[in-house]
Amino acid sequence: MEEPQELSVQEKKETSGQERPAPGRYFVPSTDAHETEGGLTLVMEMPGVRRENLEVTLEEGVLKVEGRLDFSRYDGLEPVYTEYNVGHYERSFALSEKVDQQNIGATLENGVLTLTLPKSPAARPRRIDIS
């Protein structure tokens, strides 16, 4: 097996663009995207976001993920040294493939959201049998 790499810190990126009515800073979650014959998998890092504060919507081919942070865990804590900031997370993806909207799967584990977006049957590659 390959020796694993030494891990470095990724600086969080704030979202740019439109102003929001709700206050608070938003960050862009680091995301991996993979495609198989059956569909697309998106893996997003959103540390600190609880399941009940996560919202995934798909509208007109745009997948939007929003994870809101609960700041109550910081009650009574006074910062003395910091290396990162905290905030909500948001990111949108334009999906090129037709996605089977009824069967989108989402799991959240250890602050990592995994979305499985199966292709609709019409969009799947077909093997043509030659007779």
Place this chain on the structure above:
Amino acid sequence: MARHPSPFDTMARLQQALDSYRTSPWLSAGLSGGGAFPPINVFRKGEGFALVAEIPGVGKDDIEIQVKGRSVRLSGNKAMAYPEGSATHRRERLAGRFDRALSLPIEIDPDHVEAELSDGVLTLSLNRAERDRPRTIKVA
């Protein structure tokens, strides 16, 4: 008139405070491996400290926490697994092993460290060791 703090105030204050302590020299003498994974925020909590680190994708069994004297050491492995034969469209997440130590200005009581891992965030509550506590001296 009594003023109730709104959750938005709390949030904005926290974010501002976190920013302003980004340049804090508080730990500079004792900090080793700055810029190393995982990123850590340190908070004062009562007489002790709370360390909060973001380690998304790292499970309970993938991290080791050691406390000795004034220092805390976090080591482990952040792994990612993807199905064979999948095409990668985007790769932003990082994987690998990590090992970093942090020195605090207090002696830590190793018997009363609380560690909690939830939603990819590790919180360590550290208390000052009894023998490190200040003592009041009476003039005879």
